[in-house]
Amino acid sequence: MKKSLTLLLLFGYLSIFSQSKIIVKNSGDQLPVSGATVSCNNKAIGKTDASGVLNFKTKCKKVQVSASGFNDDDVVVDKVMEVFLTKSDPNIKNIQAIVLEDKSDPRALEILRKVNENYNQNSPKSLESYSFKSYEKISLDFDEDSINAYNAYIANRIDSLKKLPQRPMKATEKKDSIESVNLMKLVGESKMFLWERASQNLYSKKYGEKINILDNKVAGIKDPIYELMAFRSNRNQVPKEIREENRNLYRFFLTDSIEIEGRQNYIIRFRQVGDKQSVKQRKFNGYLYVDKETYALKKIESNSKIKSEGSITSIWKPVQEKWFLVKENYKMKMGSTSFDNDDEQDKNKTKEEKEADKQNRKRFGSYAFVTADYFDFKTPIEEKPEDFKGYTIGVKNSDGKLIDQYRTENLTARETATYTKIDSLSSKYKLNQKAKALAGLLKGKIKLGMVDFDLARLIGYNKYEHIRLGAGAKLNENFNKYISPDAYFAYGIYDKKLKYGAGVDIRTTLEKNSFFRVEYFNDVMAAGRFSENLWNFRMKIMNSGIALNNGVFYGYKGFKVSYENDITNALTVNVAAKRTQEESKFDYNFKGLGNNFDIASSIITLKYSPNSKNIMTPGGKYTYEQNLPELYLNYEQGYKAFGGTFNFSRFDALFVHNFKTKLGVTGVRLYGGMITGDAPVWKNFTMNGLGNGREGLNFNLTSYLGFATMAGGRYYNDKFVGAYLTHRLPWYFKSFGKNVSSFDLIYRGTIGDMKNPEFHQFDFKKLDHLYNEVGLEWNNFLSSQFNLGFFYRVGYYNTPQFKDNFAIQFKFKFLGF
Structure with missing residues (x-):
């Protein structure tokens, strides 16, 4: 066990500090961009040479690329990366948009046809058996560019509140005010949500798929949420960008080829149909990297039309001539938040002044971040029937004590603070109970303590009773792990009769x-x-x-x-x-x-x-x-x-x-x-x-x-x-x-x-x-x-x-x- 752990840590160390190569080009004429700065967490790593190339080492999962006269961009770290920057001059961007044809390149479509034809053959599911491990992390937070602005805003907000004349407040009002300020400060110091999961994935053509949860940890939630553990990525699905039926949604252009780890790859750029205007938008929504030899997907970078709305990157690698997904990185905008002012002076403003303030109010975008690493691939494996018994997912451990053994990167200070700060609020705001209640909705139930209420029984309609009103409740595992009584009643508005039932489950x-x-x-x-x-x-x-x-x-x-x-x-x-x-x-x-x-x-x-x-x-x-x-x-x-x-x-x-x-x-x-x-x-x-x-x-x-x-x-x-x-x-x-x-x-x-x-x-x-x-x-x-x-x-x-x-x-x- 110790030897396996040592090898795993060594592998993680080598992968973190292995050398990467980035190539930066102009998206308009595809010429190299020299002097482009590559940064990790706003700290410069280096600049590209005259060929637009920079070789570097970093432990960051994603780096930012900036160059004078171009819009900034970011990219998930890989062995080889190619970035196309768009000109920041709107006149130049409009010229580029006009040149762009509104039909796909036939060469690109032919390559995608072969990708679809060979997809099953390239898939790991074509193997007799395999196994691998995975580490996944999901968080909810502000964008990195917004965190400093948010903290500055909160600091100014607190200072302005201190300067206001103090008015008499009830104890409950004072308590609520203090808690509100503390919550606003907490969001500036930590993420709003953080969840980690480590899994072992087994597959056998004879016995099927088995996923063992090696550990699981959610900030602020002590009891494991099994429905959340069952969250699934798009690992086993054909990406929507290459599906045959989605050809009408994108335009594809074969633009380049590149060598990655000794293998030649086609580069196909794509954009969504109708994206002809490039003002405040990307010229392309993404890039497909296709292995020339096998027509397997090597990488997909898919972005929203507007850069601030999100991006998805998936990277594959060949193992025993089959292509396994090794990395996923998602960023999706979930909305934006603004804060009302409670200043006494604001209450004296006119309706027009308040509306103007509303338009100018500072808004902060919140995002869901998903990262996943897949590693320790083995094929074939010894196929033991007992390893595949039971349900598809089995839970080996779920208390979070082993999760640090499987992390492929250290938690940031902000992520570490999330566990500390959110955990401290868990009992106060009943986060555990609320999370279980949300999980219950997946089964059509509202979970309140030891009682599950059946949503399907609340209201119905038929020609005999007309409107049927009712309620159903079942005592859940918080009452007893083995015994679960339940009951329901219903009343028909038209027949004016009461219906009812009761039962008990004994596990x-x-x-x-x-x-x-x-x-x-x-x-x-x-x-x-x-x-x-x-x-x-x-x-x-x-x-x-x-x-x-x-x-x-x-x-x-x-x-x-x-x-x-x-x-x-x-x-x-x-x-x-x-x-x-x-x-x-x-x-x-x-x-x-x-x-x-x-x-x-x-x-x-x-x-x-x-x-x-x-x-x-x-x-x-x-x-x-x-x-x-x-x-x-x-x-x-x-x-x-x-x-x-x-x-x-x-x-x-x-x-x-x-x-x-x-x-x-x-x-x-x-x-x-x-x-x-x-x-x-x-x-x-x-x-x-x-x-x-x-x-x-x-x-x-x-x-x-x-x-x-x-x-x-x-x-x-x-x-x-x-x-x-x-x-x-x-x-x-x-x-x-x-x-x-x-x-x-x-x-x-x-x-x-x-x-x-x-x-x-x-x-x-x-x-x-x-x-x-x-x-x-x-x-x-x-x-x-x-x-x-x-x-x-x-x-x-x-x-x-x-x-x-x-x-x-x-x-x-x-x-x-």
């Missing part, structure tokens, strides 16, 4: 998802709902609008006992037994037996999600990356033997997948169900119509399995199959704002039958012909976070009236496919 282990559950309930539900067992929060929210125009409801009350267990990271099983009394809330009679029945049944549910990534938290399993394909299977068996009215068998399945080709991204949902034996209509399947079935415009919200043009509550089958197909066209564009828009072509279809519809004495139809609807969905409609879809019914159920077949659908973008 069998803290290592994985494994628990028994007992529950009692008295509630209502739309008839024929497709099973949502083991669906995640987002899927359930997306499908929650399925009953907006379905007034066919039934009531159910009873109890249920179940056991759920994650057999592997990919496979979850839930087995249950329940006894309920169920009654229709509509005019109904089944085979002359009435509308109220006792149901005794057992249920088994399987979920298979081989590519999803999970981490175990004190509050249970958290799926931090839901990857397709996924398969859901449900089988319910009804029994007369245990006091039930009927014997029946109900089966349903859902398969979800998507795949990418040169023609775009195709998404597939295939689903279906079947019931045999005797059972009331609500145990059969509704065909998930979302339409209102009335005259006028058909407008509805999307759902996971719904049909925009079909009337709700009209069709029921005892067997059916359905398909939901989407295809995203490989054409991305910008309309307004920053969001990128695209179009999806959509097809939805279903067909089924009902053997004895006469058994169910109420007004409905069976759907025994293929029901089709096609649509076009505009993603990020007008650069918003919403999608707008237009759908039309075709085929057997099409009617002569256009408005009967047409529907408009609205979807929140975050719900995804």
Whole structure:
């Protein structure tokens, strides 16, 4: 262990002080810029020679480059760097912008085509196995140029406050005033947020991916935030700048070639479409370095249009002829802060004077900084099954005591102060509790102490209850690590009835998802709902609008006992037994037996999600990356033997997948169900119509399995199959704002039958012909976070009236496919 640590420290020392070479050129004529100053933390390292070259050694992660007559720039330190400075004279910049053509260089596009073709072959995932370690650091702070200005501003502000006439203050007011000043001073002395994580990453084609958290530390937070530990970089994603579908968003220009560590590289400069004006902007948004031999990415430098808004740099290196990411450096503007004056003299100013002060008020930009280093690469590795057991992420240590062993650079004085100062405020401002509350939102919960409140139960709408108000609460791990009681209630505004339920989870282990559950309930539900067992929060929210125009409801009350267990990271099983009394809330009679029945049944549910990534938290399993394909299977068996009215068998399945080709991204949902034996209509399947079935415009919200043009509550089958197909066209564009828009072509279809519809004495139809609807969905409609879809019914159920077949659908973008 000591030898390994010594070698690691030696490697870190050599990498920190290894020699770097920077080449500085004029972005207009690409001639070298001599006498350019290269600085580290505002201290000059050296100047470029007549060839625009400087060789230097530094422990800085990033250096600044400045030259007379040019705009300053900065660059992440690498073995070889090339920087293109723009002229500071706006007239010269305008000339450069005019010369720049608004179409990509065909040579650059051909190189990028080969990069995409060879991407999988160059990826480490093409190896049989590998391992590496990583050190990542995320912080929130002012820009370096703003820190001194901020501290000067705060000092002047405090001095001016001292000179004001002292007025009588209550003890609480005086305390708040002192705390406010102290907080302002603290922000000037330390970062606002700091988090470090060290990981070991293992990969095997046979066993998959495993990430071991070696240590984790967050300023001001004592207990580990597991949801934050699961933060993922873009390490395994194809960078957006080179994706085929993003060609319309950039213009690419092959400009140069350069040798880096004995390998020749193409240099492709790119800019965003529409960036023709270079005033206060960069001429290019970034640079791509492509290895000539393998067409692998060596480096990406991607900048915002305006320099102050941020930048991203990623660097790769070859290991065993595959290209591993070795460094990431992000800087993203999060907003700006200004401070109001409380001076007595300001209160006497006119409205116009106050507005003028507001315009001239000093503002300080805050940024998120992300740095990541990947090292200690090994391939192949010994593939032991026990090393890959459990969830994707396993936590070896999380108290921050070992993090200094894995740091690839020493903390700055400002970063060290962050731990000291933020930690001192932790208990006072309850940072630990607030961080856990924010993490709970990822699961649709509000966490307050030992109680989790379920956001999904606050408000809803359906055609039976109309507005449904309610609340749900669950005692979390702060109450007990193994036992977790919960309860909920809801009230329907239209039916004026109270619904409620209560239960308790009893864990069998803290290592994985494994628990028994007992529950009692008295509630209502739309008839024929497709099973949502083991669906995640987002899927359930997306499908929650399925009953907006379905007034066919039934009531159910009873109890249920179940056991759920994650057999592997990919496979979850839930087995249950329940006894309920169920009654229709509509005019109904089944085979002359009435509308109220006792149901005794057992249920088994399987979920298979081989590519999803999970981490175990004190509050249970958290799926931090839901990857397709996924398969859901449900089988319910009804029994007369245990006091039930009927014997029946109900089966349903859902398969979800998507795949990418040169023609775009195709998404597939295939689903279906079947019931045999005797059972009331609500145990059969509704065909998930979302339409209102009335005259006028058909407008509805999307759902996971719904049909925009079909009337709700009209069709029921005892067997059916359905398909939901989407295809995203490989054409991305910008309309307004920053969001990128695209179009999806959509097809939805279903067909089924009902053997004895006469058994169910109420007004409905069976759907025994293929029901089709096609649509076009505009993603990020007008650069918003919403999608707008237009759908039309075709085929057997099409009617002569256009408005009967047409529907408009609205979807929140975050719900995804």
